[in-house]
Amino acid sequence: MAVPPLVEYRGNCHCGAFKFKLKIPELNQAHSCNCSICFKNGYLWTFPARAQFTVVEGDEDTTLKSYLFGKQMMAHKFCPTCGTSVMEVRMPHSTQVGAPSLGINLRTLVDVDVDSLLVHFFDGAAVLKPPYEGPEPVAAGVMAEGTTAYHGNCHCGAVAYTLVSPHKISKSDILQLQHLFKRCSTVDIPGHKYNNFQRRGFRIRN
Known part of the structure:
Protein backbone atom coordinates (compact mmCIF):
# COMPACT_ATOMS: atom_id res chain seq x y z
CA MET A 1 0.00 0.00 0.00
CA ALA A 2 1.30 3.43 -0.97
CA VAL A 3 2.29 5.69 1.89
CA PRO A 4 0.13 8.87 1.80
CA PRO A 5 2.08 12.10 1.31
CA LEU A 6 2.61 14.22 4.39
CA VAL A 7 1.18 17.71 4.79
CA GLU A 8 2.56 20.31 7.17
CA TYR A 9 -0.02 22.02 9.38
CA ARG A 10 0.74 24.92 11.69
CA GLY A 11 -1.08 25.68 14.91
CA ASN A 12 -1.01 28.01 17.87
CA CYS A 13 -2.82 29.17 20.96
CA HIS A 14 -4.80 32.38 20.45
CA CYS A 15 -2.19 34.77 21.84
CA GLY A 16 0.64 33.05 19.93
CA ALA A 17 2.82 32.27 22.93
CA PHE A 18 2.80 28.60 21.91
CA LYS A 19 3.23 27.61 18.25
CA PHE A 20 3.71 24.20 16.73
CA LYS A 21 3.54 22.24 13.51
CA LEU A 22 2.29 18.80 12.53
CA LYS A 23 3.54 16.76 9.59
CA ILE A 24 0.81 14.21 8.95
CA PRO A 25 -1.30 12.79 6.11
CA GLU A 26 -3.89 15.25 4.83
CA LEU A 27 -6.64 15.76 7.38
CA ASN A 28 -10.04 14.45 6.37
CA GLN A 29 -11.40 13.28 9.69
CA ALA A 30 -11.58 14.27 13.35
CA HIS A 31 -12.54 12.66 16.64
CA SER A 32 -15.14 14.03 19.04
CA CYS A 33 -15.80 12.87 22.59
CA ASN A 34 -18.60 13.71 25.02
CA CYS A 35 -16.67 13.12 28.24
CA SER A 36 -16.81 16.02 30.68
CA ILE A 37 -13.55 17.73 29.73
CA CYS A 38 -13.90 17.27 25.96
CA PHE A 39 -17.48 18.52 26.02
CA LYS A 40 -16.67 21.63 28.05
CA ASN A 41 -13.73 22.52 25.79
CA GLY A 42 -15.42 21.68 22.51
CA TYR A 43 -12.44 19.57 21.46
CA LEU A 44 -12.02 18.10 17.98
CA TRP A 45 -9.10 15.70 18.13
CA THR A 46 -6.41 14.31 15.90
CA PHE A 47 -3.88 11.85 17.32
CA PRO A 48 -0.46 12.19 15.66
CA ALA A 49 2.67 10.28 16.57
CA ARG A 50 5.01 12.22 18.83
CA ALA A 51 7.57 12.38 16.00
CA GLN A 52 5.00 14.18 13.81
CA PHE A 53 4.64 17.04 16.32
CA THR A 54 7.21 19.85 16.60
CA VAL A 55 7.15 22.88 18.89
CA VAL A 56 8.03 26.06 16.98
CA GLU A 57 7.72 28.65 19.74
CA GLY A 58 7.27 28.30 23.48
CA ASP A 59 7.66 25.17 25.57
CA GLU A 60 5.17 22.36 26.05
CA ASP A 61 5.90 22.07 29.77
CA THR A 62 6.49 25.71 30.78
CA THR A 63 4.53 27.90 28.32
CA LEU A 64 1.51 25.64 28.65
CA LYS A 65 -0.09 24.63 31.93
CA SER A 66 -1.40 21.15 32.65
CA TYR A 67 -4.79 20.27 34.08
CA LEU A 68 -5.30 16.78 35.51
CA PHE A 69 -8.34 15.32 37.22
CA GLY A 70 -9.84 12.01 38.29
CA LYS A 71 -7.21 9.28 37.97
CA GLN A 72 -4.88 11.79 36.29
CA MET A 73 -4.25 9.59 33.26
CA MET A 74 -4.16 12.47 30.76
CA ALA A 75 -2.66 15.96 31.07
CA HIS A 76 -4.80 18.56 29.30
CA LYS A 77 -2.48 21.39 28.30
CA PHE A 78 -3.66 24.96 27.82
CA CYS A 79 -2.21 28.45 27.50
CA PRO A 80 -2.62 30.33 30.82
CA THR A 81 -2.58 33.69 29.00
CA CYS A 82 -5.35 33.24 26.44
CA GLY A 83 -6.98 30.08 27.80
CA THR A 84 -6.70 28.06 24.58
CA SER A 85 -6.86 24.30 25.11
CA VAL A 86 -4.10 23.01 22.84
CA MET A 87 -3.39 19.34 23.49
CA GLU A 88 -3.54 16.31 25.75
CA VAL A 89 -0.67 14.03 26.73
CA ARG A 90 -0.91 10.57 28.25
CA MET A 91 0.79 10.35 31.63
CA PRO A 92 3.51 7.70 32.15
CA HIS A 93 1.45 5.89 34.81
CA SER A 94 -1.68 5.71 32.65
CA THR A 95 -3.43 2.34 32.56
CA GLN A 96 -6.18 3.50 30.18
CA VAL A 97 -6.32 0.87 27.43
CA GLY A 98 -6.21 2.35 23.95
CA ALA A 99 -5.60 5.91 25.13
CA PRO A 100 -3.55 7.99 22.67
CA SER A 101 -0.11 9.18 23.72
CA LEU A 102 -0.76 12.60 22.19
CA GLY A 103 -3.87 14.47 21.09
CA ILE A 104 -3.99 17.82 19.30
CA ASN A 105 -7.05 20.07 19.37
CA LEU A 106 -7.80 20.61 15.67
CA ARG A 107 -9.38 23.97 16.45
CA THR A 108 -5.88 25.33 17.10
CA LEU A 109 -4.68 24.58 13.56
CA VAL A 110 -4.38 27.38 11.00
CA ASP A 111 -6.49 27.28 7.81
CA VAL A 112 -8.22 23.98 8.54
CA ASP A 113 -11.95 23.89 7.80
CA VAL A 114 -13.06 21.68 10.68
CA ASP A 115 -16.66 21.71 9.40
CA SER A 116 -15.53 19.77 6.31
CA LEU A 117 -14.02 16.89 8.30
CA LEU A 118 -15.70 13.55 8.89
CA VAL A 119 -16.18 13.38 12.67
CA HIS A 120 -15.97 10.07 14.51
CA PHE A 121 -17.82 10.11 17.84
CA PHE A 122 -16.57 8.42 21.03
CA ASP A 123 -18.99 8.01 23.95
CA GLY A 124 -16.47 8.91 26.64
CA ALA A 125 -19.20 9.91 29.08
CA ALA A 126 -20.31 6.27 29.22
CA VAL A 127 -16.92 4.58 28.94
CA LEU A 128 -14.48 6.64 30.99
CA LYS A 129 -14.50 6.15 34.76
CA PRO A 130 -15.07 7.49 37.33
CA PRO A 131 -18.02 9.61 36.17
CA TYR A 132 -17.57 13.37 36.47
CA GLU A 133 -19.25 15.11 39.39
CA GLY A 134 -19.55 18.87 39.11
CA PRO A 135 -19.93 21.35 42.00
CA GLU A 136 -23.20 22.24 43.65
CA PRO A 137 -25.21 24.65 41.47
CA VAL A 138 -25.36 28.32 42.39
CA ALA A 139 -28.78 29.30 43.75
CA ALA A 140 -30.76 31.26 41.17
CA GLY A 141 -32.53 33.47 43.71
CA VAL A 142 -36.00 34.79 43.01
CA MET A 143 -36.95 34.03 39.43
CA ALA A 144 -39.62 35.73 37.37
CA GLU A 145 -42.41 33.55 36.01
CA GLY A 146 -41.52 31.88 32.73
CA THR A 147 -37.75 32.15 33.14
Missing part, protein backbone atom coordinates in the same frame (compact mmCIF):
# COMPACT_ATOMS: atom_id res chain seq x y z
CA THR A 148 -35.34 29.21 33.10
CA ALA A 149 -32.19 28.74 35.17
CA TYR A 150 -29.10 27.17 33.62
CA HIS A 151 -26.23 26.08 35.87
CA GLY A 152 -22.62 25.95 34.72
CA ASN A 153 -19.05 25.73 35.95
CA CYS A 154 -15.47 25.35 34.86
CA HIS A 155 -14.32 21.72 34.96
CA CYS A 156 -12.47 21.92 38.30
CA GLY A 157 -15.36 23.82 39.93
CA ALA A 158 -13.35 26.91 40.92
CA VAL A 159 -15.92 29.00 39.03
CA ALA A 160 -19.62 28.15 39.12
CA TYR A 161 -22.53 30.26 37.96
CA THR A 162 -26.22 30.34 37.15
CA LEU A 163 -27.79 32.07 34.16
CA VAL A 164 -31.45 32.99 34.25
CA SER A 165 -32.90 33.19 30.76
CA PRO A 166 -36.26 34.70 29.78
CA HIS A 167 -36.73 31.72 27.45
CA LYS A 168 -35.54 28.14 27.11
CA ILE A 169 -32.44 27.73 24.97
CA SER A 170 -33.23 25.66 21.89
CA LYS A 171 -30.98 23.79 19.49
CA SER A 172 -31.81 26.37 16.81
CA ASP A 173 -30.57 29.15 19.17
CA ILE A 174 -27.22 27.38 19.50
CA LEU A 175 -26.89 26.72 15.76
CA GLN A 176 -27.69 30.37 15.01
CA LEU A 177 -25.00 31.55 17.42
CA GLN A 178 -22.47 29.07 16.03
CA HIS A 179 -23.09 30.46 12.56
CA LEU A 180 -22.88 34.06 13.80
CA PHE A 181 -19.52 33.51 15.51
CA LYS A 182 -18.08 31.07 12.96
CA ARG A 183 -15.37 33.46 11.78
CA CYS A 184 -14.43 34.76 15.23
CA SER A 185 -11.01 33.45 16.24
CA THR A 186 -11.60 33.85 19.97
CA VAL A 187 -14.70 31.67 19.74
CA ASP A 188 -13.48 29.08 17.27
CA ILE A 189 -10.19 28.15 18.94
CA PRO A 190 -11.62 27.05 22.30
CA GLY A 191 -14.81 25.70 20.71
CA HIS A 192 -17.04 28.00 22.74
CA LYS A 193 -20.80 28.32 22.37
CA TYR A 194 -22.32 31.59 23.54
CA ASN A 195 -25.67 32.97 24.50
CA ASN A 196 -26.60 36.51 25.52
CA PHE A 197 -28.10 37.25 28.93
CA GLN A 198 -28.74 40.43 30.79
CA ARG A 199 -26.25 40.93 33.62
CA ARG A 200 -29.00 40.81 36.24
CA GLY A 201 -29.70 37.22 35.19
CA PHE A 202 -26.17 36.11 35.99
CA ARG A 203 -25.17 34.89 39.45
CA ILE A 204 -21.68 33.63 40.31
CA ARG A 205 -20.50 31.87 43.45
CA ASN A 206 -18.37 34.17 45.64
